[in-house]
Amino acid sequence: MPEKLNHFVESQQLTPSIIDYLFKRADELRPGPHTYLQGKILALLFYEPSTRTRMSFETAMSRMGGTYSSTENAEEFSSAVKGESLEDTIRVVSKYANCVVIRHKEEGSAAIAAELSKVPVINAGDGKGQHPTQALLDIYTINKEIGRLNDFKIAMVGDLKKGRTVRSLAYLLGKFKGIEITFVSPEHLRIGNDIKAYLVRHNISFSEEDDLNKVIPKMDIIYMTRTQKERMSEEERKNHEDYEKKGKVFAITTDNFNLVRNDARILHPLPKVDEINLPIETEEKDPRIAYFRQVENGLYIRMALLDMLINSS
Amino acid sequence: MPEKLNHFVESQQLTPSIIDYLFKRADELRPGPHTYLQGKILALLFYEPSTRTRMSFETAMSRMGGTYSSTENAEEFSSAVKGESLEDTIRVVSKYANCVVIRHKEEGSAAIAAELSKVPVINAGDGKGQHPTQALLDIYTINKEIGRLNDFKIAMVGDLKKGRTVRSLAYLLGKFKGIEITFVSPEHLRIGNDIKAYLVRHNISFSEEDDLNKVIPKMDIIYMTRTQKERMSEEERKNHEDYEKKGKVFAITTDNFNLVRNDARILHPLPKVDEINLPIETEEKDPRIAYFRQVENGLYIRMALLDMLINSS
Amino acid sequence: MPEKLNHFVESQQLTPSIIDYLFKRADELRPGPHTYLQGKILALLFYEPSTRTRMSFETAMSRMGGTYSSTENAEEFSSAVKGESLEDTIRVVSKYANCVVIRHKEEGSAAIAAELSKVPVINAGDGKGQHPTQALLDIYTINKEIGRLNDFKIAMVGDLKKGRTVRSLAYLLGKFKGIEITFVSPEHLRIGNDIKAYLVRHNISFSEEDDLNKVIPKMDIIYMTRTQKERMSEEERKNHEDYEKKGKVFAITTDNFNLVRNDARILHPLPKVDEINLPIETEEKDPRIAYFRQVENGLYIRMALLDMLINSS
Numbered sequence: 023m024p025e026k027l028n029h030f031v032e033s034q035q036l037t038p039s040i041i042d043y044l045f046k047r048a049d050e051l052r053p054g055p056h057t058y059l060q061g062k063i064l065a066l067l068f069y070e071p072s073t074r075t076r077m078s079f080e081t082a083m084s085r086m087g088g089t090y091s092s093t094e095n096a097e098e099f100s101s102a103v104k105g106e107s108l109e110d111t112i113r114v115v116s117k118y119a120n121c122v123v124i125r126h127k128e129e130g131s132a133a134i135a136a137e138l139s140k141v142p143v144i145n146a147g148d149g150k151g152q153h154p155t156q157a158l159l160d161i162y163t164i165n166k167e168i169g170r171l172n173d174f175k176i177a178m179v180g181d182l183k184k185g186r187t188v189r190s191l192a193y194l195l196g197k198f199k200g201i202e203i204t205f206v207s208p209e210h211l212r213i214g215n216d217i218k219a220y221l222v223r224h225n226i227s228f229s230e231e232d233d234l235n236k237v238i239p240k241m242d243i244i245y246m247t248r249t250q251k252e253r254m255s256e257e258e259r260k261n262h263e264d265y266e267k268k269g270k271v272f273a274i275t276t277d278n279f280n281l282v283r284n285d286a287r288i289l290h291p292l293p294k295v296d297e298i299n300l301p302i303e304t305e306e307k308d309p310r311i312a313y314f315r316q317v318e319n320g321l322y323i324r325m326a327l328l329d330m331l332i333n334s335s
Numbered sequence: 336m337p338e339k340l341n342h343f344v345e346s347q348q349l350t351p352s353i354i355d356y357l358f359k360r361a362d363e364l365r366p367g368p369h370t371y372l373q374g375k376i377l378a379l380l381f382y383e384p385s386t387r388t389r390m391s392f393e394t395a396m397s398r399m400g401g402t403y404s405s406t407e408n409a410e411e412f413s414s415a416v417k418g419e420s421l422e423d424t425i426r427v428v429s430k431y432a433n434c435v436v437i438r439h440k441e442e443g444s445a446a447i448a449a450e451l452s453k454v455p456v457i458n459a460g461d462g463k464g465q466h467p468t469q470a471l472l473d474i475y476t477i478n479k480e481i482g483r484l485n486d487f488k489i490a491m492v493g494d495l496k497k498g499r500t501v502r503s504l505a506y507l508l509g510k511f512k513g514i515e516i517t518f519v520s521p522e523h524l525r526i527g528n529d530i531k532a533y534l535v536r537h538n539i540s541f542s543e544e545d546d547l548n549k550v551i552p553k554m555d556i557i558y559m560t561r562t563q564k565e566r567m568s569e570e571e572r573k574n575h576e577d578y579e580k581k582g583k584v585f586a587i588t589t590d591n592f593n594l595v596r597n598d599a600r601i602l603h604p605l606p607k608v609d610e611i612n613l614p615i616e617t618e619e620k621d622p623r624i625a626y627f628r629q630v631e632n633g634l635y636i637r638m639a640l641l642d643m644l645i646n647s648s
Numbered sequence: 649m650p651e652k653l654n655h656f657v658e659s660q661q662l663t664p665s666i667i668d669y670l671f672k673r674a675d676e677l678r679p680g681p682h683t684y685l686q687g688k689i690l691a692l693l694f695y696e697p698s699t700r701t702r703m704s705f706e707t708a709m710s711r712m713g714g715t716y717s718s719t720e721n722a723e724e725f726s727s728a729v730k731g732e733s734l735e736d737t738i739r740v741v742s743k744y745a746n747c748v749v750i751r752h753k754e755e756g757s758a759a760i761a762a763e764l765s766k767v768p769v770i771n772a773g774d775g776k777g778q779h780p781t782q783a784l785l786d787i788y789t790i791n792k793e794i795g796r797l798n799d800f801k802i803a804m805v806g807d808l809k810k811g812r813t814v815r816s817l818a819y820l821l822g823k824f825k826g827i828e829i830t831f832v833s834p835e836h837l838r839i840g841n842d843i844k845a846y847l848v849r850h851n852i853s854f855s856e857e858d859d860l861n862k863v864i865p866k867m868d869i870i871y872m873t874r875t876q877k878e879r880m881s882e883e884e885r886k887n888h889e890d891y892e893k894k895g896k897v898f899a900i901t902t903d904n905f906n907l908v909r910n911d912a913r914i915l916h917p918l919p920k921v922d923e924i925n926l927p928i929e930t931e932e933k934d935p936r937i938a939y940f941r942q943v944e945n946g947l948y949i950r951m952a953l954l955d956m957l958i959n960s961s
Contacts, residue, residue: 055373055374055375071408073406073408073409074427076404077378077404077428077431078431080404081378081404081432082429084376084402084404085374091375094408157446206451207472238338272601292419292423292427293418293423293424294419294423295418295419296418302451304423314426314427314430317426317427317430318430321430321431332353
C-alpha cells in the first residue's frame with residue numbers, strides 16, 4: 023500500500039503512488055464480487071439528492087461485500103426546524119459506520135466533516151468545490167482509453183465556471199507532465215482564475231477557445247460537460263444564445279463528430295443533455311464514445327478507494 | 336430451466352413451461368433464506384414511489400442472498416433541470432447492477448429500457464401499460480388456492496379502464512383454457528377494447544356486468560381492485576354516485592360476503608380502500624379471504640423470477 | 649434468555665431481568681460485526697422521516713449480519729389518495745420481514761401494529777407517545793457512565809411537555825430505587841400529570857424547578873432535551889422569552905458548565921441546538937460530555953434488542 027490517506031476531500035491529495043496503487047487495485051477488483059469489506063458499513067450522507075453518485079457508491083460497497091446506510095434527506099438534520107450542525111451530524115454518523123461519503127451544498131463542508139470524523143470521509147461533491155472521485159475515475163478512464171496520463175491534449179468543454187467536475191479534474195491533471203489543456207466555453211462561463219494560477223504554478227500549458235470545432239481535430243480527449251442552462255442568469259443565457267447565433271459550437275453532434283480523430287475519445291461525467299446529440303447506434307458502437315465505459319470505471323475505482331480507506335483505517 | 340427470458344416486460348411473455356418452472360421454483364424457495372443470488376445486485380429504478388412493490392422486490396432479493404440499490408426519486412434523472420433521457424439512465428444503471436426493476440409513468444418505457452440494458456429488466460408498472468409480476472403472483476395464488484389454472488370462473492371488479500393490474504392479468508389468463516371472465520364495473524370504467532379483442536382471439540369467454548351481487552355466487556375467484564375515485568373526472572365521479580344510488584354494488588361488505596361460495600376466494604392486488612369492508616376478525620380467519628396470502632406469494636414468485644433472470648443471464 | 653417479549657412498544661415492558669440481559673448482550677455484541685441475524689430482514693416503516701433513528705437501526709441490523717428494507721415515505725400508504733389503513737399496511741409489511749420498526753405520528757399506532765403483526769414490532773416513536781428504545785439506550789448509558797441504576801439524582805431539562813424521550817425515560821426510571829428526578833422547565837413546558845401520577849405510584853421522588861443553574865451542582869445526570877421552539881405557540885414562545893429575560897437558564901454553556909460536578913454526566917438524545925453551547929474542544933475531551941458515547945451505545949443496545957426479539961420469535 024502507498025502512503026496513508028485518512029480522508030479523500032480534494033483531488034490534489036492524490037500522489038503518483040496512490041494513483042498507481044488505485045489503478046492496479048481497480049483492475050484487480052473489476053471481476054467481482056469480493057469479500058474485502060465484509061462486515062463493514064458505509065454511510066452515505068447526501069444533503070442534496072444525487073441518485074447516480076449514490077448508486078455508484080452503494081453498488082461499489084456491495085461488490086466489495088460491505089453494506090451501507092444512506093440518506094438523500096440529510097438536509098433534515100440541519101433544517102431551520104431541527105437545526106443540528108454539520109459538526110454534530112458527522113460525529114453521530116461516524117459512530118455508525120466505517121466510512122462516510124458526504125455530498126453537501128457548501129464548499130468546504132467535506133473538509134469540516136473530515137476534521138471531526140473518527141472514520142474516513144469521502145467528498146462526493148461540495149457545492150462549487152470539488153468532486154474528487156469523479157476526477158479520479160476520469161483519469162483512470164483516460165489512462166485506460168489512450169494508454170497514458172502524460173503527453174496528451176485535452177479539451178474541456180461547457181460550463182467551466184460552475185462545473186466542479188472540471189475543477190477537480192484540472193487540479194488532478196496538474197500532477198502530470200506534457201499535458202495541454204484547451205478550455206472551450208463562452209466567455210461568461212470561463213474557467214476560474216484560481217485554476218489558471220494553479221496550472222501556471224504546475225507548468226501545465228493551457229489556452230482558451232470559444233468554438234469547439236476549431237479544436238476537435240487536435241485533441242486526444244474531449245471532455246464534455248453540461249452547459250447547465252438552468253443555472254444561468256438571464257444575462258448569461260442571452261449571452262449564450264448570441265454565441266449560438268454566431269455559429270459557435272459547444273456541442274458534439276453528427277455535424278462535427280467526424281472531426282474527432284479515430285484514436286481520440288469523448289468523455290462526459292453524465293448526465294448529458296443536448297451538448298452531445300448522437301444516434302444511439304453510434305453511441306453503442308463507435309469506440310470514440312467512452313462515457314459509458316467511464317461510468318463503469320467509476321464503479322471499480324470507487325471499490326478500490328473504499329477498500330484502501332476502510333482497510334487501512 | 337425453460338426457454339430463456341431476457342427481460343420481463345409484459346405478462347404475455349410467459350409460456351406454460353416458464354410458468355410451470357416458476358411455480359415449482361417459488362414453492363422450493365418459500366422456506367428461505369437462500370444464497371442463490373449472493374454477490375448479485377438488483378437496481379430498483381422507480382420514477383414514481385411504490386413502497387409496497389419496492390419492498391417486495393427488495394426483500395425477495397435479500398431472501399435470495401443478494402443486495403440492492405434503490406431510488407424512488409428516479410424522476411430526478413429526467414427532470415426539466417437535468418434532462419437525462421431514459422435511454423441514458425438505463426445504460427448507466429445497468430452498469431451497476433445485475434438486474435434492473437423499473438417503474439415509470441409512461442406506457443412502453445420498460446420496453447425501451449429492455450432494449451438498451453445489458454442486464455435483465457423487470458417491468459414493475461409502466462403507466463397505463465402493465466404490471467406483469469403482479470399478474471404472475473395473481474395466477475400463482477389462484478393455482479395455490481383453487482388447485483388449477485384452467486376451468487374456473489373469475490369476476491374482475493372495479494376500475495377496469497385504468498387498472499393495469501387487471502390488464503396484465505387478463506392478458507395472462509388468455510394463455511389458459513376453460514376460463515370465464517366477468518368484468519364488473521360501472522359503464523364508464525369498463526375494460527378496454529384491446530383486451531376484449533385479445534380475449535376473443537384467444538377464445539376466452541367473457542361478459543360484462545354492472546352489479547357485483549348478481550355474479551358473486553357463480554364465481555370461483557373474485558378479483559377486486561380499487562375504484563380509484565381520485566383518478567376519476569368530475570363526470571365519472573357523478574356517474575359513479577348515480578350507480579350507487581341505484582343500489583348497484585362494486586364492493587364486498589358484510590352485506591354480500593355471505594354470497595361468496597365456501598370454495599371461492601377473494602383476491603386483491605392491494606392497497607384496498609372501501610371496496611372491501613369486512614371486520615378484521617373475518618379477514619384474519621375466513622379462508623375465502625386470500626389477499627394477504629397473495630401478498631406473501633408475491634415475495635416467493637419474485638424470488639423465483641429474480642433467480643431465473645439473473646442466473647440465466 | 650429472560651421472559652419473552654413479543655413486541656417492544658413502551659418502556660414499561662422492560663423488566664429487571666430483560667434489562668440485565670440486554671445490557672450484558674449489548675456489551676458482548678459491541679466488538680462486532682456478527683452473523684446472529686444472517687438471513688433475517690428488518691422492515692423500517694417510517695411515517696415521518698427520522699434519518700438518525702433509521703440509520704441507527706439499519707447499521708445495528710447490518711452489524712448483526714442481517715439486512716433491511718426501509719421507507720421514510722410510509723405516509724404514502726395512508727394518504728388521502730390511496731387510503732390504506734395502518735392495519736392493512738402492517739399485515740402486508742410483516743409478510744416481508746422478520747421484524748418491523750415503526751415510527752408514526754399518532755400515539756398508540758405502534759400498539760395497533762403490534763396487535764396485527766405476525767412478527768415483532770418495535771416502536772421507534774409514536775407521536776406524543778413513547779420512544780422506548782431511546783429510553784433503553786439512555787439507561788444503558790447511565791449505567792455505563794456512573795456504574796449504577798439506583799440511587800442517583802437526575803435533572804431532566806427542556807420541553808418536558810411534548811418530548812416523548814423524557815416520557816419514555818421517566819416511565820423506565822420508575823422501575824428503579826433511590827432515584828430523585830428534578831424536572832427543569834419553564835412553567836408552560838412542564839411534565840404531564842400522567843407521568844407525575846406514575847412516579848408517585850412507583851415511589852420515585854421528584855420536584856420541579858425553573859432554573860437549571862440552581863440544580864446543576866447536585867446532579868449525577870443532567871439529561872438535556874431540545875426546547876423545540878418550532879413547536880411552541882406564539883404565547884409559549886413569548887412566555888419562554890420572558891423567562892430568559894429574568895435570567896432563568898435552561899441551557900448548558902461555558903457560563904455554567906463549571907457547575908457540573910466532575911463525576912456527573914451530561915446526556916442528550918440529540919439532535920441538539922442551542923440548549924448546549926460548548927466549544928468543540930470541550931465536547932471532544934471532557935469526560936462529563938456523554939452524549940456522543942450515548943449515540944454509540946444506542947447502536948449496541950439496538951443490536952441486542954433486535955437479536956432478542958428476532959431470535960426468540
